[in-house]
Amino acid sequence: MPRLTRVCSVPLVLAASTILAAPLVAQDAHYWTNQYGTRGNLLGGAVVGSVVDISALYYNPGAVALIEAPELVATSKVFEASDVSIRGAGQFDLKLGDLNLGVAPGFFGGLLPFKFLGNHVLGYSFVTRYQFDADLRAVGSGTGDLVGDPALEDYFAELKFRTKLSESWAGLTWSAPLGPRFGFGVTGFATIRSQNGRGTLNAQAFEPASASGAISLFDEGYKYFHYGVLAKLGVTYEWMGVSLGLTATTPRLKVLGKGETVVNTIVAGQDPDGDGTDDLLWLANVQQDLPVTYKSPWSLAGGAAYSFGKTGVHGTLEWFAAVPRYDVLASEPFIGQSTGDSLRVLTAQELNSVFNVGFGVEHAISPTFSLSGSFRSDYSAIKGEGRTDVSAATWNLYFVTVGSSFTLGGGELTLGLAYGFGNESTGDFFGDASDELIGDLPADAQLEYRTVRFILAFSF
Numbered sequence: 001m002p003r004l005t006r007v008c009s010v011p012l013v014l015a016a017s018t019i020l021a022a023p024l025v026a027q028d029a030h031y032w033t034n035q036y037g038t039r040g041n042l043l044g045g046a047v048v049g050s051v052v053d054i055s056a057l058y059y060n061p062g063a064v065a066l067i068e069a070p071e072l073v074a075t076s077k078v079f080e081a082s083d084v085s086i087r088g089a090g091q092f093d094l095k096l097g098d099l100n101l102g103v104a105p106g107f108f109g110g111l112l113p114f115k116f117l118g119n120h121v122l123g124y125s126f127v128t129r130y131q132f133d134a135d136l137r138a139v140g141s142g143t144g145d146l147v148g149d150p151a152l153e154d155y156f157a158e159l160k161f162r163t164k165l166s167e168s169w170a171g172l173t174w175s176a177p178l179g180p181r182f183g184f185g186v187t188g189f190a191t192i193r194s195q196n197g198r199g200t201l202n203a204q205a206f207e208p209a210s211a212s213g214a215i216s217l218f219d220e221g222y223k224y225f226h227y228g229v230l231a232k233l234g235v236t237y238e239w240m241g242v243s244l245g246l247t248a249t250t251p252r253l254k255v256l257g258k259g260e261t262v263v264n265t266i267v268a269g270q271d272p273d274g275d276g277t278d279d280l281l282w283l284a285n286v287q288q289d290l291p292v293t294y295k296s297p298w299s300l301a302g303g304a305a306y307s308f309g310k311t312g313v314h315g316t317l318e319w320f321a322a323v324p325r326y327d328v329l330a331s332e333p334f335i336g337q338s339t340g341d342s343l344r345v346l347t348a349q350e351l352n353s354v355f356n357v358g359f360g361v362e363h364a365i366s367p368t369f370s371l372s373g374s375f376r377s378d379y380s381a382i383k384g385e386g387r388t389d390v391s392a393a394t395w396n397l398y399f400v401t402v403g404s405s406f407t408l409g410g411g412e413l414t415l416g417l418a419y420g421f422g423n424e425s426t427g428d429f430f431g432d433a434s435d436e437l438i439g440d441l442p443a444d445a446q447l448e449y450r451t452v453r454f455i456l457a458f459s460f
Contacts, residue, residue: 028130028165028195030397031299031320032356032378036107036127038074038414038457042403043360044374046316049245049303051183051238054459057109057125057173060245060303061185062234064111064175065121076414076457080104083450084134104453105131109171123173125187130167136160153205153214160200167193183236191230191252193294196223198262205269214269222347224259224329226294228252241307249299257292259329261285261345282338285345291330297321297351297381310364314374317357320381325350351381368407372416375400395424395447403455411460418453 035045037055048060054074056063081101109125139158168191175185198221206213234247267281303316329347336343358376365371378397403416424447 028132028167029351029380029382029394030378032358032376033397033420034105034129037076038412038459039362039372039405041076041455041457042372042374042401042405042414042416043314043362044358044376044399044401046303046314046358046360046374046376048247048301048316048318049236049243050305050314051236051243054109054111054123055107057123057171057187058107058127060234060236060247061173061175061187061232062183062236063245064123064173064183064185065119065177066183066236066238074110074457074459075108076106076455078104078106079454079456081452084136085448105129120174120176123175125171125173127169127171129169130165132163132165135162151207151209153207155203155205157203158201163197165195167191181237181239185234187232189230189232191228194225197221212269215266217264217266219262219264220345221262222259222329222345224257224292226257226292227255228294229255230296243305245303247301251298252294252296254293257294259290259292260288261290261329261331261347263345280338283336283343285334287331293326293328293330295323295326295349297323312362314360314362315358317355320354322353323349323351354379354381370405372404373402395422395449397422397449411458414455414457416455418455420449420451422449423447
């Protein structure tokens with residue numbers, strides 16, 4: 001989420017709505033959440049060093065030219081039930097949740113049947129890298145002493161977090177064998193990314209005895225789109241049942257993009273600084289057509305596979321470089337209407353370097369039927385303390401996948417089931433809201449992510 005910050009200050013109470021810096025939990029700080037293809041999906045993406053199927057268009061373009069009987073077209077659909085929940089105990093119990101049923105990111109790719117290329121191969125692919133949509137809401141009403149005088153007030157409060165992220169890659173691959181055992185390839189990707197986040201808190205109190213009331217409204221949000229390009233280079237070596245692979249993925253280069261930020265904050269009928277006088281706070285600003293920067297890291301991956309008898313074992317390790325802190329949206333400072341402070345909406349991004357590791361096993365029951373299982377880590381690249389990132393999912397995820405592949409007609413059908421889970425507990429999940437209606441929000445908030453995915457893939 002964005003965070004409102006003072007550029008310079010004057011001696012006046014400022015209730016900058018840091019509550020809305022709470023995470024809108026888009027999964028774009030994780031690199032291995034989604035996997036692709038037919039057998040490559042069941043093996044948890046641990047196929048950088050494996051010559052398995054046409055999903056190499058994404059995982060390792062160097063392997064494409066070494067596939068003995070490559071499919072012309074492959075596609076996968078992943079049906080997902082995901083749940084994001086937030087729980088915490090404070091002055092008010094906090095319970096937010098969002099259960100989504102839908103289609104998770106998938107893959108479509110194939111080879112271009114150009115005979116004049118000889119042993120060189122051209123392929124195409126379309127990958128949905130990120131697709132996340134969450135709407136978390138908590139609402140309540142009642143009676144309590146909220147504003148600091150001995151009278152009881154009737155109150156209403158609603159807290160909402162809304163986030164949506166979509167990113168797709170369209171790729172063109174060239175791959176060629178460098179002798180009977182080596183393969184080299186390059187995939188160029190064009191990327192399309194859009195993201196928006198909005199957080200609102202609306203709290204109201206009314207004291208019937210004196211016909212007085214108080215209100216707190218915090219509303220901050222952003223949205224942007226970004227077009228870019230990047231490339232993945234890969235090399236593969238295969239000999240005597242052993243295959244090895246290395247890949248390097250470049251950072252993204254911007255082609256174009258723009259975005260906007262919104263802030264609207266009202267605190268009235270309250271005395272948060274305790275000086276005996278009610279303080280009125282009003283801040284409002286909208287900025288549109290802002291320049292956008294979105295950076296992705298260098299990554300290096302290495303993998304190996306070994307086949308003995310009817311069983312194949314696969315493993316992959318991938319390192320993602322750090323991305324120094326930068327502003328996604330180049331918003332300008334503005335003057336707070338009721339404070340005179342110079343303020344700016346921050347939409348920052350900073351990514352740590354991370355390692356992910358995956359292992360998979362495939363066993364052929366018959367020439368036309370096989371079983372697979374895999375495990376992979378998916379560590380967050382976001383720092384857990386003092387964060388103001390537009391990417392805010394700081395939890396580490398783990399995925400277990402099982403499934404089978406079998407020949408059907410002239411193609412191969414893959415069915416699988418994947419379970420992913422992750423948790424986060426942090427003491428600074430919420431910032432301090434400078435008002436009296438909300439008071440102390442939970443410092444022990446727990447975030448929980450669960451997903452169950454049904455994998456359906458087909459190649460021919």
